[in-house]
Amino acid sequence: MHLATVATCNLNQWALDFTGNLRRTRASIAAAVSLGARYRVGPELETTGYGAEDHFLELDTEAHSWQAVAELMSAGDTEGVLLDVGAPVLHRGVLYNCRLLLLDRRVLLVRPKMDLADHANYREARWFRAWPRERQVEQFLLPECVRERCADFQMFAPIGNAVLRFEDGLMLGCETCEELWTPRAPHLDMQLDGVHVIGNGSASHHVLRKLHVRERLLESATRKGGGVYVYANQIGCDGGRLYYDGSALIALNGDIIKQAPQFTVESEVQVIAATVDIDHVRSYRMSLAARAEQAARNTNRPKLHVIQVEGPFSICLAHEEAASAYPTPPLERVVHCSPWEEIARGPACWLWDYLRRSGLNGFFLPLSGGADSSSTAAIVGSMCQMLVNAAAGTDPQHALLQDIRNVTGAGDDYIPTDARELARRILHTVYMGSKEASSAETKRRAAVVAEQIGAWHADVNIDGIVLAILAVFQRVFGEGKCPQFRAHGGTKTENMALQCVQARIRMVVAYLFAQLTLWARGRSGSLLVLGSANVDEALRGYLTKYDCSSADINPIGGISKADLRAFLRWAADEKEGLGYSSLVDVVEAAPTAELEPITKEYTQTDEEDMGMTYDELSWFGKLRKLHRCGPFAMYERLRCSWRAGGLSAREVADKVKFFFRMYAINRHKLTVLTPSYHAEDYSPDDNRFDLRQFLYNARWSWQFERMDEDVARRRPKDQ
Numbered sequence: 001m002h003l004a005t006v007a008t009c010n011l012n013q014w015a016l017d018f019t020g021n022l023r024r025t026r027a028s029i030a031a032a033v034s035l036g037a038r039y040r041v042g043p044e045l046e047t048t049g050y051g052a053e054d055h056f057l058e059l060d061t062e063a064h065s066w067q068a069v070a071e072l073m074s075a076g077d078t079e080g081v082l083l084d085v086g087a088p089v090l091h092r093g094v095l096y097n098c099r100l101l102l103l104d105r106r107v108l109l110v111r112p113k114m115d116l117a118d119h120a121n122y123r124e125a126r127w128f129r130a131w132p133r134e135r136q137v138e139q140f141l142l143p144e145c146v147r148e149r150c151a152d153f154q155m156f157a158p159i160g161n162a163v164l165r166f167e168d169g170l171m172l173g174c175e176t177c178e179e180l181w182t183p184r185a186p187h188l189d190m191q192l193d194g195v196h197v198i199g200n201g202s203a204s205h206h207v208l209r210k211l212h213v214r215e216r217l218l219e220s221a222t223r224k225g226g227g228v229y230v231y232a233n234q235i236g237c238d239g240g241r242l243y244y245d246g247s248a249l250i251a252l253n254g255d256i257i258k259q260a261p262q263f264t265v266e267s268e269v270q271v272i273a274a275t276v277d278i279d280h281v282r283s284y285r286m287s288l289a290a291r292a293e294q295a296a297r298n299t300n301r302p303k304l305h306v307i308q309v310e311g312p313f314s315i316c317l318a319h320e321e322a323a324s325a326y327p328t329p330p331l332e333r334v335v336h337c338s339p340w341e342e343i344a345r346g347p348a349c350w351l352w353d354y355l356r357r358s359g360l361n362g363f364f365l366p367l368s369g370g371a372d373s374s375s376t377a378a379i380v381g382s383m384c385q386m387l388v389n390a391a392a393g394t395d396p397q398h399a400l401l402q403d404i405r406n407v408t409g410a411g412d413d414y415i416p417t418d419a420r421e422l423a424r425r426i427l428h429t430v431y432m433g434s435k436e437a438s439s440a441e442t443k444r445r446a447a448v449v450a451e452q453i454g455a456w457h458a459d460v461n462i463d464g465i466v467l468a469i470l471a472v473f474q475r476v477f478g479e480g481k482c483p484q485f486r487a488h489g490g491t492k493t494e495n496m497a498l499q500c501v502q503a504r505i506r507m508v509v510a511y512l513f514a515q516l517t518l519w520a521r522g523r524s525g526s527l528l529v530l531g532s533a534n535v536d537e538a539l540r541g542y543l544t545k546y547d548c549s550s551a552d553i554n555p556i557g558g559i560s561k562a563d564l565r566a567f568l569r570w571a572a573d574e575k576e577g578l579g580y581s582s583l584v585d586v587v588e589a590a591p592t593a594e595l596e597p598i599t600k601e602y603t604q605t606d607e608e609d610m611g612m613t614y615d616e617l618s619w620f621g622k623l624r625k626l627h628r629c630g631p632f633a634m635y636e637r638l639r640c641s642w643r644a645g646g647l648s649a650r651e652v653a654d655k656v657k658f659f660f661r662m663y664a665i666n667r668h669k670l671t672v673l674t675p676s677y678h679a680e681d682y683s684p685d686d687n688r689f690d691l692r693q694f695l696y697n698a699r700w701s702w703q704f705e706r707m708d709e710d711v712a713r714r715r716p717k718d719q
């Protein structure tokens with residue numbers, strides 16, 4: 001037996017918070033050491049925070065990162081434990097995204113990332129270059145602040161594609177995040193060349209159902225090639241729209257043996273450790289005949305550069321230590337949340353980080369009693385439940401309790417024990433009705449939802465404000481120019497303007513309440529305004545520009561209506577969900593904007609207004625973004641998929657054309673979309689994720705003509 005204890009972590013880093021990042025890194029090292037580990041992996045670019053983005057182009061960022069590394073050296077954190085730290089490194093005028101392997105005040109290796117993440121939200125090639133595989137190892141001149149702290153005033157460190165071999169024969173290499181996801185992942189060669197332990201420092205953000213993919217990648221990597229794989233990740237909101245969902249993992253020969261939490265508000269640092277028998281790696285590999293054959297042949301790939309580490313250090317436990325240690329068994333089950341629980345927990349953790357880091361004191365939410373704003377309210381309720389659970393049994397001076405006290409302005413002895421009581425301090429909701437357009441039903445639902453969550457709730461009427469604004473207009477254009485709703489004989493233009501003015505007034509009222517509610521309640525501080533526009537209405541443009549969709553942040557802006565409705569049903573459940581039973585009524589009601597007068601003959605509904613169903617919108621949204629369909633490709637896909645539902649090619653073409661027309665006309669609204677939690681890869685977020693023009697020729701003449709030709713050339717029964 002050759003037992004080794006390895007550790008990895010989730011770190012709640014924050015871009016450019018060098019002080020906090022170093023504190024968290026050091027806390028994780030201390031925890032790893034106390035768990036008996038001699039190897040500790042941290043997340044990608046942990047010194048700076050992964051989300052520093054264009055700040056990586058500032059020399060300061062790399063310089064401060066090295067200063068933090070120097071601190072690790074002088075504080076003694078590298079003594080007797082191999083650290084695998086993520087940091088940016090400037091070498092010969094080129095910036096690389098690197099792993100630093102540090103031990104006993106020595107820099108053993110600077111290992112640059114060889115495959116950059118450059119898709120979806122990732123833009124690493126904007127700041128970094130990938131280390132070309134054929135350039136193996138060069139000499140890197142260490143910055144002065146590090147040299148001064150290094151053992152024997154080390155001047156140079158090897159930089160490049162290399163692995164380490166220790167005196168006891170154990171070999172260790174590293175990957176960085178995206179490398180694991182590539183078809184020619186570096187771990188393949190490392191495993192064939194006998195590397196036993198591979199660390200992976202990642203910054204991988206949450207997308208619903210993504211943890212399954214990571215888990216399978218780790219299982220597959222270690223099942224085929226054998227070995228120990230130690231995966232670290234960032235966790236939380238590091239200053240942007242993404243929630244990094246932790247879930248650090250340790251795998252051995254195809255099994256996951258340790259997992260850190262995916263969603264937690266409890267602490268900024270979560271460390272896991274596992275004890276593995278390196279002999280299991282050796283014997284497993286030997287038993288894989290085909291692998292051994294490939295490893296033995298080993299002629300048509302570059303030889304790995306191996307750095308022999310001088311000195312007696314060993315990751316494996318000494319005989320006397322090993323006598324009382326046992327290998328960690330495989331996990332019976334990796335913990336996966338259902339997608340609905342992921343919606344409840346991921347955005348809740350993101351909101352909590354955002355709130356406490358923003359220095360504000362709670363949330364303000366315009367609550368209409370509809371599915372979207374109720375979902376947002378439920379997510380804040382979920383956040384309060386998570387906080388109360390995490391607070392239970394903690395030390396009264398725990399950082400979490402200090403954060404809760406800072407946000408709520410509660411006294412030094414406050415410990416939340418009831419999620420509803422905590423919600424009353426944090427969440428403030430207001431129903432803003434109008435006499436003619438709002439129904440008693442939505443008003444009641446908003447009040448019940450707020451009551452069940454525990455929010456501070458009020459009910460106001462906005463008619464007076466709307467009339468005042470119209471009076472201003474009339475003062476300019478005369479009494480005769482008083483716009484009317486369609487129900488009262490007005491034109492389409494008048495009808496639309498009267499809807500939009502109500503919607504926009506709500507935004508103004510929301511910001512007023514956000515600034516003054518705490519003052520009126522005898523507390524200091526102010527509130528963050530929450531938005532609730534979902535993916536579908538943003539894509540279709542079914543929202544008023546600068547209405548309540550213009551908020552400070554939006555936890556559901558990356559989620560489709562269909563997913564939100566399923567989430568609400570789940571959240572209503574007492575046992576499995578959040579226990580807010582009134583959400584069942586919310587989800588069963590037909591979605592409505594309630595901006596036009598309700599009459600005997602007419603009640604406004606979203607789907608009728610939009611000219612398409614939410615289900616259809618979901619198809620359009622997914623095909624447009626996930627499947628990269630332009631109008632013609634979308635028509636072709638839907639012609640096949642919707643055939644079963646009895647739709648002809650002409651009907652499909654008309655629906656697709658209508659969608660693209662609406663999308664094109666309204667795309668400009670996405671340039672001012674409230675920053676939203678990125679939950680799904682069908683998000684239309686124009687600013688970071690879905691980069692497209694916002695002035696389109698909405699006639700799409702070329703594309704639509706091709707569709708018409710295609711419909712015309714089909715047999716009459718297929719048209």
Ligand SMILES: Nc1ncnc2c1ncn2[C@@H]1O[C@H](COP(=O)(O)OP(=O)(O)OC[C@H]2O[C@@H]([n+]3cccc(C(=O)O)c3)[C@H](O)[C@@H]2O)[C@@H](O)[C@H]1O
Nearest residue numbers: 496499500503541542543544545592593595609668694695
């Ligand atoms: N290409 C372009 N680039 C930049 N800006 C452009 C533009 N085209 C129009 N605009 C500007 O956009 C503005 C018009 O947009 P906006 O004021 O939003 O008004 P608009 O899009 O005309 O109407 C609002 C839409 O949202 C629907 N609605 C209303 C109220 C509530 C809800 C709901 O969420 O339930 C939905 C309503 O049925 C309608 O389809 C104007 O200021 C116009 O100048």
Ligand SMILES: Nc1ncnc2c1ncn2[C@@H]1O[C@H](COP(=O)(O)OP(=O)(O)OP(=O)(O)O)[C@@H](O)[C@H]1O
Nearest residue numbers: 366367368370371372373430431432433532548593
């Ligand atoms: N009567 C109202 N009182 C308070 N806020 C409202 C009201 N009507 C709308 N809002 C706010 O404006 C946002 C956009 O309004 P819209 O009519 O588009 O609702 P929606 O997107 O269908 O959402 P919901 O399902 O919450 O009604 C809502 O999510 C809500 O935050």
Ligand SMILES: NC(=O)CC[C@H](N)C(=O)O
Nearest residue numbers: 117177178181203204205
């Ligand atoms: N930082 C990275 O390299 C992340 C990319 C990777 N595909 C992920 O989502 O986990």
